[in-house]
Amino acid sequence: MRFFLFLLLSLCSAATLIAQPVPTQNDPPITNDDYQEIYNRIQSRLTELGYPAGRAGNAAWARGQYTLRYEGASAASDFSADLTKLRNLYGAGNVSVLGECGCSDDFRIYNIHVTPLGGEEKGKGGSRKVAQAIGQEEVEPNYYIIPGLNQLEANTPFNNLPPNFAVVPSGKPALPVTVAVLDTGIDPYFQHPQTTKGHGPLYLWENNSPDDPNDPFCLDGDLFGWDFINNDNAPLDDHSHGTHVASGIASQLTSYAPDVNYRFMAVKMLDQAGVGTTFHASCAVAYAAYHKADVINASWGFYGERDAILQKAFAYAQARGVATVTSAGNFRKELSTTKHYPSEFALETNPLRSILFVSASQTGSGTNLWRRTNFRSAPLVPGMDFVAARGTNVTALVPSYFNIPNNVGRKTGTSVAAPLATALAAHYRHLHPGDGPVILRTNLLNEINAQGAAASVAYLGTMVPYRVFNWIVLP
Template identity: 35%
Template sequence: MARRTGRAAATLRFEVLEPRTLLNGSATDDLFVRFKPNLSGGTIQTALSTVGATVVEQYPSGPMLISLRAGVDQSRVLQWFQFNPLVSYAEPNSTIQAAAVIPNDPYFNQQWGLNNANNVDIDAPEAWTLTQGRYTTIVAVLDTGIDLNNVELTSRLWVNPGDLSGSDGFRNAIYGWNFVNNNNNVQDTNGHGTHVAGILAASGNNAYGITGVDWYSKIMPVKVLDNRGDGTTESAVNGIYFAVNHGARVINASWGGGAYSQALRDAIAYAAMHGVVFVTAAGNDGLNTDLTPSYPGSYNLNNQITVGAVDSQGRLASFSDYGTRSVDLVAPGVDILSIIPGGFASYSGTSMAAPFVSGVAALVLSLRPDFNAEQVVQRILSTTKPLPGAAGKTVTGGIVDAYNAVNFAANVTSTATEPQGDGIPTTVTLVPNGTSDYDLLAKILATDDFYNGYGGTNTGFVTGLYQTLLGRDPEPAGLASWVGRLNSGQTRIQVIETFERTPEALQVKVAHWYQDTLGWNASLAQLKFDPGVIYWSTLLAAGQTDNAVLARILSTNDYLIASGGTNEGFVTGLYQSLLGRSTDPESFNYFVGLLQGGMSRANLVQKIQNTVEAKRTKVARWYQDHLGWNQSLPQLQLDPGVRYWAGFLGGD
C-alpha cells in the first residue's frame, strides 16, 4: 500500500525543489478535402498540384480522398487546405484504434496525473496508443541518485557504452556519475531522485507497482545532490556537461532556487547546442518569478521548459512558483505516487511536476529522434491542454498533454527540420536565434504559404508585397521592376529584404506603429506622410533597429503626457502599446517601482520589449497587419506559428 508523506523535502543549496472500445484516430498520409462548389476543374487541379497531391477517389457527395507524394509534410498540407478560401473542409484520413492503453500496474489507478476522471491529467493512456517510448532515448536525472535495485528501474538503467578506464576523468562510470563525492556511486540515499525517476520512467505494464510516463527510455542517474538534498552550482554544471557528453537527449532538473549563475546558464546553453532538452522545476516558494527570478527556472533558454505544479482538481498548488514569462506550463505536482528506496510514497512539489514533462519530451523524441531541443520544446508548449488554474500564471496557460504532443509529432514527416503550425513555413528555412525584425519578417513573407496565397506566381507575390508592406496596390512600372528581379533569378528573400528597406516601406512600418502602439486612427495613406512618421523612418534607414526607434517614440514626453503624465499612466500605456492588454497588479507595481527607483523610461521600454510576451505580441501584430489574420491579439499570441517565429527575435 502506498505510504503517504508530506511535501518533497529535498532542498540544492541553491535548494532542491523538492482496453477501451471507443474509437479515435491518428492520421495516415491521405486527406479528405471538399472544395467549394462551382470551381472549375482547372482551379482544383492547380490547388492539388501546388501541394503535390493526387486524387485517389471522388465521392458523390462532394469530398475527395487525396494522396500526397513521398516527402510531403501531411500536417502542413492539411493546414494549407484548412486555411484555403477555396476549400470547404479538410481532414485527415484517420486510422481506427483503441482510444487508450491501460497498463496492468496495480497502482496505476492511484496515478491521477496520468489519467484522471476530470481530465486534469496529461492524457498518458491516449499517448501510449501512439508510442510508449524508445530504448534509444536517454534521459538524465540530475538529482540525489536513484535506487539501482528497484525493480521498476533495473531494466531502465542506462549503461555506459564508452571507455570505463577513466581516460575521460570518469573511471567505471557504468551507470552515471556522483558529482557530490566524485565517484561512480549513484545510489540514492535520500529518495527524491528515485521518486522523480519513477514518475518519469518506471517500467510500464509489468504488473508491478506504478508506471512511468515513458516505458522504455533509458535513465542516466547523475548525482548532483547529497543525502540531505543539498548541492552546489559546481555539481550541477558538471552534471549537465556529463549528461550531454554521454548522449542524454533530455535532462530532468528537479531543483533550483539559486541566484543567477552564468556558468549554469552556459551549461544549459551547451545542452541546447547538442540537441538536449532541459526540464526544470519552477520552485516551491509560491512566488511570481517574473518579479523574483529563481534559477535555473528563470533563464528562459530555447531548450528549456520550466514547470509549475497543479493538484488533481486543476488548481495551481499553493507552493508552486508561477509567472507568465518565466514558468512555461504546469504538470501534476500534488500527492504524486511514485517509488522510493524500499517502497512507494506520495510527494508534492514542482520537483514532481517536472518529470511528467521530461517523460513527454522522451515520448516525442521516440517518434522524432531527428528533432533538435527547441523543436521538442515547441511541440510540448504549443500542444498544452488549457487549464483555468494555469491561465494568467504561466506562459501557455495550460497543462502538459502527452497525447497532443506525440500526436502532433506523429503527423509530421521525418523530412521536416523546423517545427510546424499555423503560419509556419511549408518550405524549411533555418532561422538563427537573435534574428532582426527585418530578416524575420522577410522569412515569413518568403514562405510558400504567402506565395501561394497570392496565386503562386511572381506577379501575385509582388502584388502581395505591395499590399502587405506598402498598404496599396502596385503601379505598373514598379510591379514590372520587382517581377523582373524574380524572373532574373533573385530569390524571394532577396527581393523582400530590398523591398522592406525602401523609404515608403519604412514609412508604412512606422505608420503601423502609430496605429498599433500609439492608437492613431488615421489611415496608412495619411500617416506615411506625417512629418513625425517620416522622421522616425529616417532613423530606421540609418540603421537603428526597430526596437530602438520604437523605444525612442515611446519614451518621448508626448507619449508620457498622452498617458496621463504619471509613471502609473506611462506603464499602463506600455502594456497596451507593447503587450496589447491591460496591466496585472504584480508586474504593474514592479515596473512602476523601477521608474520610481531611477530607471529611465527608455530602459523600461526596452526591458518590456525584450520579454517573450512582447515578442509574441509583435509577431501577432504582423499576422494582423501583414498577413490579414482576423483573430484577436490574445488568440494569436497562443498560435503555434506566432510562438515559433517569435522565438527567433533578437533584443536590443
C-alpha cells in the first residue's frame, strides 16, 4: 500500500490575504502572478520528491531511506553492527547515515539511505529487505510530510537565533502549561506582547538545562526547542504554518482563559517548503515527550500503512503524561475506512487514548462541516460524536519577515481547527494539573459532547452526528 504525509492546510496569498482553497486534482494552480514563481518552486520541489502535486493517495516515499529504532544499553553498538552488515551486503559507499536522534539507553532513532534499494522497492518492501538483512524488526520506510501547495513561503531560510536572544517570561503566577508545536517552527519575535497587535503573545518554553548531560538527546543549547531539519537550536519558522498554529492557540487562551500561563515549545520538523519525514516526526514527538510538554499540537498527518516507530514515539509521550491533539485531514475521507495517522493511533485495536483528532467546520456558517474535512462515521468513543472546530479563513500571526500588514494571514484546513482543541487541552491542564493525558482527552470529549452544537452529515445513506465547538466551559 502506498501512502504519504502532508501538511494539512491551505495558506493565503500575502498580497491579498484571501484564503485559497485546498488543491484538488481539478483545481487550477495559483493565478496570482506574484505567487506563480513560488508555486513553480514548490511544484518543482514536490516533483523532485516523487509526489504528483495536488493529488491525494500517491506515495511520497523518500527513495532508499529507512528509519531504524533501537533501545537498551547496547543500542549504539547494535546499530553499528547492523550498519556494517548492510555495507558488507550492498557496498560501503551505498549505505549512509542521514540523521539520528537519541543518545541514551531509552532509544536511538536513525535515518539511513541504501542506494541499491532506491529504485527497486516501494516503502514496506524495501524496509522488509533491510530488516531481513540485519535481523532487526524496527525498520520503517521514511516518508515525506507534504504541504498543501497554496502557501506563503519565506524568502530566506533562518537557522540562527537573533543576537542576544532570551526567552521572555509571561509574568503570570500560575503553574506553566507547555504546548509543544511540532511544525515548521515559531517566530520568536512574537514572544514580545507589544509586537502582536491584539493577538496573544507567543510566549516560549525555556529549557532550564539546555546542556544537561543526562538528556537522552545530547543536544547543544536547546533553549526553547530544537530544529530537527537543520539539527540546530534555532527552531525558527521559515514557512509560516507553525507560527500561525501557535498564534491560533494563543489567541484562544488570551480571549477565553487569560489566567493560563501557556508557553510554546518550538519543535521544528518541517522545512522551508513545509516538507519533513516520518523520521523527523518520530524525533520531534520523542523530544516533546522527554521534556514533559503538557500537550502536543500535531497539525499534519499521512494516509496508508502504520509506522510502528512513530506509534512508539506517541506511546512514549502518553506514558510521560503528554496529550496530543492532531488534525483529521483535508481530503473528505471517512476515517473508519481510510487510515490516517496519527489519528488512526487513537482508533486501533489497542488505541492510544491520549490522542484527540479534530475535523473542520465552515467558519461563519453555523455547524456545517468544511467541504474538504475528513470525518469519522463510527464514534471515537462509544456514545460520543466526532468533533469539529472552525477551520476556514482563520486569521492568525504569520512570521514578521514576510512584511504583511499587521503580520496577519488567513488559513484554511483541519490544521487550523486543531489549535482550538489544543487551547482547550492547555486550559484543562491549567485547571487539573494532576490529571493524566487519557483522563484529559476523555473529559474534553465529554464536555464537547455536552456543550458543543449538535449537527449531522449524510454518509452512505445515514446521518452521522457530530459536535462543533469554538470554546467550552471546563469544570
